[in-house]
Amino acid sequence: MSHHRWAWRVSATTTALVFGLLTHLGPAAAEEAGPAAADPPAAAAEAQLPLDRLQVTSTRTDAARLDRPTAIDSPADGSGRLFITEKETGTVRAYHPDTGLSAEPLLDIGDRITTEGNEQGLLGIATPPDFAQHPALYVAYTGADAGTLTLSRFPMDSPDQSSVPADGEEVLLTEEHSEYTNHNGGAVEFGPEGYLYWSLGDGGNAGDSLNNGQNLGTLLGSIVRIDVSQACGGLAYCVPEDNPFVGVADARPEIWVYGLRNPWRFSFDPKNGSMWIADVGQGIHEEVNHLQADEGGTNFGWPCREGPAEYDAERCDPAADYTDPVFSYTHEGTNCSVTGGLVYRGERYADLAGGTYVMTDYCSANTWGIRHTGGGEYTTEPIGTLPIQVTSLGADASGELYAVNDLPGGLHRVGFEALPPPVSCTVGYTVDSEWGDGFTASLEVTNTGDEPIEGWTLEWDFPGDQQVTNAWQAEVTQDGTTVSAANLDWNNVIAPGESRRFGVHATFSGANTAPEEFTLNGSACEQ
Structure with missing residues (x-):
């Protein structure tokens, strides 16, 4: 814990009475007894599969096309529904796996949002942990009045209400933008x-031109934390007394963490309450941050820092305590913008992915898994791809993951599978005979490792126009230049030190050049 955070907490304690009108200690009468905490997950198994063998999968649901979806929430009412926000129409749609997407929106606030800019519109949604008893929708949007950032509550009469009146809006908090x-x-x-x-x-443009990232006098560039179960001092909410900036001069007491550029998505691990924040970078680095439940007051450093690197040295404070991300990646290739995800806590894939934070990139669809291994240590691996332009990931009531993507407008189920374990191998490739436009070749695969290989697939690319027309002692297919040879029932196991042989008949024109590389169950083999 830094000396800065300790000082803030002492200040919050000693001056709580001064700020009582905004905090739980204040004299304003509370409407309720306090917030309802989320129930802990019934099962929170940790994955047994090594992260480098985890592969993400996705399947598009039969939901009708959504209009630029931005967020997913699952209400805690036992209904099995998902609530999905649509950015440009300002609507919330309900989806159920059995009945699909609702024909009419659950909520329509299109008359009070602006979508003048690509990043504007209806952006986020949440339902309270006690939704079954106190149903309401909480949404964030950019207001039609000059893009004001707005957090609002829409009360509901019952959890199964099919249409929520927009005129019941209770604006909780706003910030000029x-x-x-x-x-x-x-x-x-x-x-x-x-x-x-x-x-x-942080207010937009580039490079934090408005100097909001390190300004505690504005909510821009931060994540706020408020108690919406009570009302204090004429406000529609209370500020929790343990918020880190309660009592700090010229600081907004609602702020929980700051020094962020554009924290598009964050989430909480249902098992331990820790917070994962994905912050969209400026021009080089995208970042993921991870905080334990008691780490309010953290400063992530923007605009002094972007990801793990210095961005603007002139705006670095030598006395500041900046926190670096636990993972970052660059804009190499087609990477462009991080979309934060969730820690998987479902049951279906618990042995494969339990405890794994899953996030992706909007442009490239590259997807990573991150596991906190204890203390400040993390393991991160690429785990495949999701559909392009994923704007948000969410979980249903059982913890199974879904994803929505922007312009394609799809709702996708997210799953996982195990890649075969890495193997040690050698491959011998011999052209046995060649004539005119044809040849035969034999291949020998040897297990040079210490464990049996149970089930095998050998892959290679022909460098020319070779085309396999027949094969023996393996099931061989070809797609373009890529050839895949899989075991048969009787030769599926290769014991340590043993080999399996098979052959192919193929056609060619020009040079009959041998393949340069072979992989067995995804592992490269020596030749």
């Missing part, structure tokens, strides 16, 4: 203690 249309943040989540969290970007 008129200069630029980008960097609005917009994620809304209830934390494990029942408080509501909301992320806001």
Whole structure:
């Protein structure tokens, strides 16, 4: 713990009475007894599969095309539904796996949002942990009045209400955002203690031109934490007394963490309440941050730092305590913008992915898994790809993951599978005979490892126009230049030190050049 955070907490304690009108200690009468905390998961198994063997999968549901979806929430009412926000129409749609997407929106606030900029519109949604008893929708959007960032509550009469009146809106919190249309943040989540969290970007443009990232006098560039189960001092919410900036001069007491550029998505691990924050980078680095439940007051360093690197040295404070991300990646290739995800806590894939934080990139669809291995240590591996333009990941009531993607408008189920374990092998490739436009070749695969290989697939690429027409002692297929040879029932196991042989008949024209590389169950073999 830094000396800065300790000082903030002492200040919050000693001056709580001064700020009582905004905190739980204040004299304003509370409407309720306090926030409802989320129930702990019934099962939170940790994966037994090594992360480098985890592969993400996705299947598009039969839901009708969504209009630029931005967020997913699952209400805690036993209904099995998902609530999905649509950015440009300002609507919330209900989806059920058995009946599909509702024909009419659950909520329509299209008359009060602006979508002038690509990043504006209806951005986030959350439902309270006690939704079954106190149903309401909490949404974040950019207001029609100059793009004001707005956090609102829409009360419901019952959990199964099919249409929520927009005129019942209760505006909870706003922040001016008129200069630029980008960097609005917009994620809304209830934390494990029942408080509501909301992320806001730095105000837009580039390079934090408005100097909001390190300015505690504005909510921009931060994630706020408020108690929406009570009302204090004329406000529609209370500020929790343990918020780190309660009592700090010129600081907004709602702020939980700051120094962020555009925290588009964040989430909480249902098992331990820790917070994962994905912050969209400037031009080089995308980053993921991880905080334990008691680490309010953390400064992530923007604009002094972008990801793990210095961005603007002139705006670095030598006395500041900046926290680096636990994972970052660059814009190499087609990477462009991080979409934060969730820690998988479902049952279906618990042995494969339990405890794994899953996140992706909007442009490249590259997807990573991150596991906290204890202390400050993490393991991170690429785990395949999801559909392009994923804007949000969410979980249903059982912890199974879904994803929505922007312009394609799809709702996708997310799953996992295990890649075969790495193997040690050699491959011998011999052209036995060649004539005119044809040849035969034999291949010998040897297990040079210490464990049996149970089930095998050998793959290679022909460097020319060779085409396999027949094969023996293996099931061989070809797609373009890529050839795949899989075992038969009787030769599926290769014991250590043993080999399996098979052959192919193929056609060619020009040079009959041998393949340069072979992989067995995804592992490269020596030749």
